[in-house]
Amino acid sequence: MLILEAHPVARSKAIAASDISAGTCILREVSLAVVLLPAEKGRRCDACFRRASTDRQLRRCSGCAAYWYCNAECQKMHWKTMHQPICKRYAHFVASAMYQALADHERMDAILLSHLLARIAANSSSTEDVSSHVSVFLSLLPGPMTDITTPPVCAIPSSPDDLSDELYARFGNNNFAIQSHLYTVGHGIFPNASRFFNHSCMPNAAAKYIFSEAQPVTMEVIALSDIEMGEEICITYLDPALLQTRKQVFEVIYGFLCSCQSCQQLRKLGVLPPSPVAEDEVEGLGKALQRHVGLENGVGVHLPYKTLDSLPQQLWPVLQEGYMTLLSEIFSRSSHEGLYSQAHESGLVLLALYLVVYPKNYPQIGAHLVEMAKTRWNELVTSSPSEQRTVKEQISVLLRHASEILNIIGAEGDEEGRLQEAKNLETLLGE
Numbered sequence: 001m002l003i004l005e006a007h008p009v010a011r012s013k014a015i016a017a018s019d020i021s022a023g024t025c026i027l028r029e030v031s032l033a034v035v036l037l038p039a040e041k042g043r044r045c046d047a048c049f050r051r052a053s054t055d056r057q058l059r060r061c062s063g064c065a066a067y068w069y070c071n072a073e074c075q076k077m078h079w080k081t082m083h084q085p086i087c088k089r090y091a092h093f094v095a096s097a098m099y100q101a102l103a104d105h106e107r108m109d110a111i112l113l114s115h116l117l118a119r120i121a122a123n124s125s126s127t128e129d130v131s132s133h134v135s136v137f138l139s140l141l142p143g144p145m146t147d148i149t150t151p152p153v154c155a156i157p158s159s160p161d162d163l164s165d166e167l168y169a170r171f172g173n174n175n176f177a178i179q180s181h182l183y184t185v186g187h188g189i190f191p192n193a194s195r196f197f198n199h200s201c202m203p204n205a206a207a208k209y210i211f212s213e214a215q216p217v218t219m220e221v222i223a224l225s226d227i228e229m230g231e232e233i234c235i236t237y238l239d240p241a242l243l244q245t246r247k248q249v250f251e252v253i254y255g256f257l258c259s260c261q262s263c264q265q266l267r268k269l270g271v272l273p274p275s276p277v278a279e280d281e282v283e284g285l286g287k288a289l290q291r292h293v294g295l296e297n298g299v300g301v302h303l304p305y306k307t308l309d310s311l312p313q314q315l316w317p318v319l320q321e322g323y324m325t326l327l328s329e330i331f332s333r334s335s336h337e338g339l340y341s342q343a344h345e346s347g348l349v350l351l352a353l354y355l356v357v358y359p360k361n362y363p364q365i366g367a368h369l370v371e372m373a374k375t376r377w378n379e380l381v382t383s384s385p386s387e388q389r390t391v392k393e394q395i396s397v398l399l400r401h402a403s404e405i406l407n408i409i410g411a412e413g414d415e416e417g418r419l420q421e422a423k424n425l426e427t428l429l430g431e
Contacts, residue, residue: 001026002196002233009256011141013232014196020227022361023408026205027193027221032133033082033116034178034188034217035108045070047078049178049185049211051414063087066094073214081216082118086154093154102151110151112175112187113168117156120163136191142169144255173254178209178217180413182367190219193235197221199254200234201246201262202359207235208412222409224361234260241357241364243319244272262357265308272316275323282326286349289318293352299397303365306356318353327353335371340379347372366405370418373398373425392429399426 001020007013020026036044044051045058046067052058058068061075064087069075079087086093093099093114102110123130150161150168174194178186193207204227210218227233238249243266250258257263276282290296292315294304308319317323327350334343351372354365376395383391399422406419 004196007198010198013198016227016229016231016233018229020223022223022225023410024223025220026223026233027196029190029192029219031217031219032130032137032189032191033112033119034186035112035115036186037184038104040185042068044185045074047074048213048215049217050213061087064090066090070213077214080122082115082122085118085121085156086114089154096152098152106151108187109168109171110153113151113164113171114154114156116167116189117153117164121156133191136195137170137174137189138166140170140174140191140194143172143253145172145252176207176219180209180211181417182363188217193219193221197233197235199237199258200260201236201240201258202260203234203236204231204359205233205235206363206409208409211413224359224408240359241324242321243357244321262308269316272319275317275320275326285317286346289315289352290348293355295348295352298348298394299351299401303355303401305360308356311356324350324353335375340375340382343375347375361405361408363406363409366402367418369398369402369405370422373402374421377425395425395429399429
């Protein structure tokens with residue numbers, strides 16, 4: 001499905017070996033090592049990342065009392081693949097002065113590195129061969145920062161310090177945020193995904209994560225749109241909406257200057273004018289953005305995607321990250337407070353901005369369309385009978401667009417999510 005070709009800067013690039021349809025799984029890769037965010041510990045299985053529920057009670061490891069599992073199958077799988085080498089040592093490690101002195105993100109790195117070393121150690125006594133995956137990871141380019149210090153790790157027999165250093169040198173720029181419905185729950189190492197796919201702020205593919213009983217967390221890279229034979233397949237390394245932050249992140253963490261069309265256009269624009277603060281100015285800018293995108297009359301049959309270079313100068317302030325944050329806050333607050341007219345208008349402006357900033361079929365667009373549909377559904381309760389038909393028609397349009405986008409990515413993460421919410425609303429709408 002893909003082949004690697006030489007790249008003048010990134011060493012190589014993944015090229016489509018044939019035409020690829022939107023929704024196609026381009027790569028499926030089992031994680032080499034993962035770690036849950038501290039906030040998710042005890043709420044999710046440490047092995048498969050599935051979330052606890054009334055039907056799925058987690059059980060604590062009796063050896064270290066620090067890892068939680070769905071059932072005996074998950075615990076057995078985790079024990080064989082990486083937990084056995086660190087179980088009896090973990091409590092002493094996290095209580096040590098070296099670990100306690102670390103910042104929160106350094107603690108995450110320390111545990112993930114410990115998991116990776118434990119996976120390598122466990123491999124020597126199992127039938128599974130992870131050496132090829134480790135070799136791929138070590139073949140990746142290290143990050144640009146040369147003054148990093150490898151964090152302490154949970155003492156694992158036969159783990160040389162130089163191996164820890166070599167592995168950690170590649171953590172910063174080869175560490176994926178594992179998400180469930182756009183919400184980050186952990187981090188993981190996926191060597192082949194790092195090896196194959198370069199970054200673009202307007203990607204034609206995206207990673208999703210599968211949580212299955214007694215199975216390691218698995219990444220699937222899905223084509224967001226039709227990809228022609230010979231076209232490079234790219235994913236994004238961060239949220240494309242980080243229009244100002246992205247340049248610094250790329251330089252410091254990844255060591256490159258992004259040359260995608262979005263970044264090239266941002267560099268042409270130079271210093272952006274500030275986004276408005278006054279309520280009337282915010283509203284006026286939003287209406288102008290709606291008109292430019294084509295949403296002044298609401299969402300129609302087709303989603304009118306635009307590019308950054310299409311924005312007239314008077315709309316450049318919408319590209320300030322703070323403007324999107326403000327719109328998100330207004331939409332969320334007005335939706336929860338029952339200010340449905342305001343929620344509808346701010347939701348349309350936010351959608352218009354998404355259609356400029358994000359590539360076609362990006363999951364964030366689908367998720368937002370579902371939130372807009374939910375808000376409109378809540379509005380039905382306060383609508384007059386004459387208004388309800390119009391509102392229902394609008395909900396139907398929003399759900400159709402949302403389902404088209406979210407079905408491309410398909411099921412991922414936790415069982416409940418925006419795709420299921422869209423299906424539930426469609427059922428209610430048909431009653």
